[in-house]
Amino acid sequence: MQQWFPELFYITNTLKRNNPRFLIADALLFDISLKCRPYIQGGITMYLSKMVKVNKFSFMSWETAIQRFIVWRKAEGISKRTLNGYESNLKTFFKRYPLAWPDKCREFVLQHLSQEEISPSTYNNRLKTFRPFFNFTITEGILTTSPIANIKYRRGEAPRIVDHTMEDVLKLFKVIGSETFAQLRDSTLFLFSFDTGIRPSEALELLPNDLDVELLKATIPPMYAKTRIGRRIFYSDKTALLINKLLSVRPLEWKNSTQLFCNSYGNKMNTHTWGVQLRRYTKKAGLNRFSPYDLRHQFAIEYLRNGGDVFTLQKLLGHSTLSMTERYLALSNDDIQRVHAKVSPVSALFPPIRKGIGKI
Known part of the structure; x- marks a missing residue:
């Protein structure tokens, strides 16, 4: 038979x-x-x-489901970094809870989300991984109901205020130096990031052809951008001097196919390597903390402090909505207090009394 x-x-x-x-x-x-x-x-x-009466995908393993999900998201144009995050987080979950797939996903998802002492951001990041994955399994007929149905995001914590003094920024920049190729590259990347507010991952993807050295602007192609929407950013004369110097010392064989901010062998750098380098410089400068993303935060804060408006800032940062820009920025308490003192209606009711000059 x-x-x-x-x-x-x-x-x-x-x-x-x-x-x-x-x-x-x-x-x-x-x-x-x-x-x-x-x-x-x-x-x-x-x-x-x-x-x-069995679903045609009832025998599919979670490994295969994740693989199909990653292929689908990749076809939608999701960045490689996001795809790696999806894959890593999902595999970690199913390896930690091997009995979850497929019938007990909700039970173990709730257990995973209810762990003690996890922050709202960690909770929300886990949920952001689960939601598109389980929606995909329903669309494809792998599961019939969503294990995360009616589970909502938590209200987030106040963002960490990144507000370094300009003295600290200058001190850190001077510590880097420019005696070697690596130091010149790091100095240029530091100043370019602080000057433009570019994301670290976007900066490390740029090729020399993406820069217009005469008009002092750079084009971030859609394939590099986090939102998959290209944009233009602009940099100053001081930054241009370092960029031109960096371009002049590159070997001819690197041509335009090698990233602008590559390592000493012409290989692509990643954000982790750049973070490690910056932490080393930070320690040398005697500062407590300074990450590559702090340069983006600091650019945004200084942009507003110096008279820039939030609408053009949104375009420069590459945010898809204005609300993202508003959440992204966290002005220091001193800024808030200074603005409040200036616009408070009570201050208008009781203006300060000006005294004339008497005997001297």
Whole structure:
């Protein structure tokens, strides 16, 4: 009988192996083989689907589901960094809770989200990974209900205020130096990031051809941008001097196919390497903390302090909505207090009394 219906044997064996409820599949197989042979087309029968009532993807492993999800998101143009985050977080979850897939996902998702002492940002990041994945499994017919249905995001914490003094920024810049190629590259990357507010991941993807050295502007292609929307950024004369110097010391064989901010061997740098370098310089400068993303924060804050408006800032930062720019910026308490003192209606009711100059 197996030689007549090899695909049918495969289906029943798969059902038995993945779900004890389908041990009855042997009896069904014999019954189907005798009564319903005419319905069998390619090893899949209408009779079988009616009798067993199993989803066509019920035997799919979580590894395969994740793989299909990553391919789908990649086709949508999601950045490589985001895809790696999806894959890492999902694999970590299912390895930690091997009994979750497929029937107990909600139980273990709730357990994963209710761990003690996790911050709202960690909670929300986990949920941001689960939501598109489980929506995908429903769309593809892998699962029938979402394990995260009616689970909402938590209200986030106040953003960490990144407000370094200009003295600290200058001190850190001077510590880097420019005696070696690596130091020149780091000095240029530091100043370019502080001058433009570019994301670290975007800066490390730039090629020399993406810069217009005469008009002092750079184009971030859509493939590099986090939002997949290209934009133009601008830099100052001082930054241009360092960029031109960096371009002049590059070997000719690197040409335009090598990233502008590459390592000493012409290989691409990543954000982790840049972060490690910056932490080393920070320690040398005697400062507590300074990350590559702090340069982006500091650019935004100084842009507003110096008279820039939030609408052009949104374009420069590459935010898709204005609300993102407003959440992104966290002005220091001194700024808030200074603005409040200036515009307070109570201050208008009781203006300060100006005294004339008397005897001297």
